Amino acid sequence: MVKMSDVNKDIGMRIRELRELSDITTEEIAKELDVDEETYISYENGIIDIPASFL
Secondary structure, rough: OOOHHHHHHHHHHHHHHHHHHOOOHHHHHHHHHHOOOOHHHHHHHOOOOEEEOHH
């Protein structure tokens, strides 16, 4: 059985990879999403759920 936390970590890892390939900083993407950088980093690390509207 797959845990939701594992899913969040997998999604976060994929988003980080895409961000890095696009040469975008966490600060830039956080500003674009209108969240603070710490919150965005928590999304990438799978600590908190990423709102579906961000995907």
